[in-house]
Amino acid sequence: MSGVYVPEALIAPRFLRVNETAVVSSNERKLLQLIWRNPGISRSEITGHTDLTQQSVHRILDHLADRNIIMLGSAKPGLGRGQPSPMLHLNGGHAYACGISVNTDIIGICIVDLAGKIIGEREVPLRETTMHQALQLVKQQVEELQRQNNLAENDLFGIGFAIAGYHVDGTRHNAPLPLHEWSMIELGPILTETFERPVWVINGGKSGAIAESMFGIGRFIRHFAYLSFNYGFGGGVIIDGELLQGGNGNAGEFSGLYDEIETDRRPALQYLIDRLNGSGINVPSIHYMRRNFNRDWPGVMDWVEDVAPAYIRLVNAIRATLDPQAIVFGGQIPPALASMLIERTKIFDRPRYGVHRGGPKLIISEIATDAAAMGAAIMPFRRMFY
Numbered sequence: 001m002s003g004v005y006v007p008e009a010l011i012a013p014r015f016l017r018v019n020e021t022a023v024v025s026s027n028e029r030k031l032l033q034l035i036w037r038n039p040g041i042s043r044s045e046i047t048g049h050t051d052l053t054q055q056s057v058h059r060i061l062d063h064l065a066d067r068n069i070i071m072l073g074s075a076k077p078g079l080g081r082g083q084p085s086p087m088l089h090l091n092g093g094h095a096y097a098c099g100i101s102v103n104t105d106i107i108g109i110c111i112v113d114l115a116g117k118i119i120g121e122r123e124v125p126l127r128e129t130t131m132h133q134a135l136q137l138v139k140q141q142v143e144e145l146q147r148q149n150n151l152a153e154n155d156l157f158g159i160g161f162a163i164a165g166y167h168v169d170g171t172r173h174n175a176p177l178p179l180h181e182w183s184m185i186e187l188g189p190i191l192t193e194t195f196e197r198p199v200w201v202i203n204g205g206k207s208g209a210i211a212e213s214m215f216g217i218g219r220f221i222r223h224f225a226y227l228s229f230n231y232g233f234g235g236g237v238i239i240d241g242e243l244l245q246g247g248n249g250n251a252g253e254f255s256g257l258y259d260e261i262e263t264d265r266r267p268a269l270q271y272l273i274d275r276l277n278g279s280g281i282n283v284p285s286i287h288y289m290r291r292n293f294n295r296d297w298p299g300v301m302d303w304v305e306d307v308a309p310a311y312i313r314l315v316n317a318i319r320a321t322l323d324p325q326a327i328v329f330g331g332q333i334p335p336a337l338a339s340m341l342i343e344r345t346k347i348f349d350r351p352r353y354g355v356h357r358g359g360p361k362l363i364i365s366e367i368a369t370d371a372a373a374m375g376a377a378i379m380p381f382r383r384m385f386y
Helices: 026-037 043-047 054-066 131-148 177-182 187-195 204-215 269-278 286-292 300-322 335-343 371-384
Strands: 070-075 086-090 096-102 106-113 118-125 156-163 166-169 172-174 199-203 224-229 233-239 326-331 361-364
Touching: 026 043, 026 054, 026 086, 043 054, 043 086, 054 070, 096 131, 096 204, 096 371, 106 131, 106 371, 118 131, 118 371, 131 187, 156 187, 156 204, 156 371, 187 199, 199 204, 199 371, 204 224, 204 233, 204 326, 204 371, 224 300, 269 286, 269 300, 300 326, 300 335, 326 335, 326 371, 335 361
Parallel strands: 096 156, 156 199, 224 326, 326 361
Antiparallel strands: 070 086, 096 106, 106 118, 166 172, 224 233
16 A cells, blocks of 8 residues: 555665665564663573574674674673673664654653663653644754764664554554644654654553563563553553554553543543642643642542542453553652552452452552653664564
8 A cells, every 4th residue: 555654664774684674684683682681691691592503593693793783792701611602782882763752741852772771861842832843842852962972863763753642543643632733644754754764653651661661660570551641541561571552553542441421530640630720739731740749739639539440440450351460650640649549459359269369560660751752762673673
């Protein structure tokens, strides 16, 4: 079908395998995933984690090193006798990517290198700006980060773009009312024209789940649900370390559980801000609330009590249908507010023969900055390298 936006077709040839359209082969991807999860793993150790022969592993790793995608370091100590085996690391200098996260009040920017090092982060206020104006401000901030960190323009692999709102098709999303100008349009071509790079577009809740899987509890837990508390309320699901997309690209759109009446009682932070402002607390944005939150503000406790039934039903629905090891409280929710919800959690458990069914741990995300921007930044690498 002509006219479909395909970011993979726009990747610069210098990043591709010789005479191919792929960045890495399937076997190279497997080894890069192992190195991501185990930085410093030795070449001899890596063979035991794959079904490849030692000769194949060595050949693939040498090829990745020749392309400067990985670095063969010094020998790993304490591995016994025989030929010393070099430690393996992803080469952050090979490429970097930029993540952009559009929320209703602010745009987060994150630049990360191939090894997962966060190089820089910025924010752009979104109030009273058109989409074109906002993107030009973002572009200025990205260029400033490139200058400050001596990043070569040629090493920018691609852009990850996260937006609040559910997926429609292609790179179109249906975003909340404050983002109406960004809604129902093909974002991919617009963003590529602005940044002159391939752009991978995703929902903000899913992007936060990716950040959690790569930088947060996903380093230790392979199955979890991610609750993204923002202006609206959504999330993402990670199964065996991979993002669950679903049949229409909307797995983890947890707000869909609620009908027209109950939707106002779901734990979307827009309603808390309305209540705070109505109680005489001046809270201009969710971003401000996250930084300055006080659980004793008038209206906070009432809001928590009001949303508790809908929240509790969701937690139990996730437990019953997905059976994750953990449910992560992320997005823009202040940690103290997440604790208040966790304190009110009731599990619908009916023990049989005195035995309870196992359930997920409830964990507050430790990602202190914009998780959606961070997840967006790593997404091009996750899609194409590991």
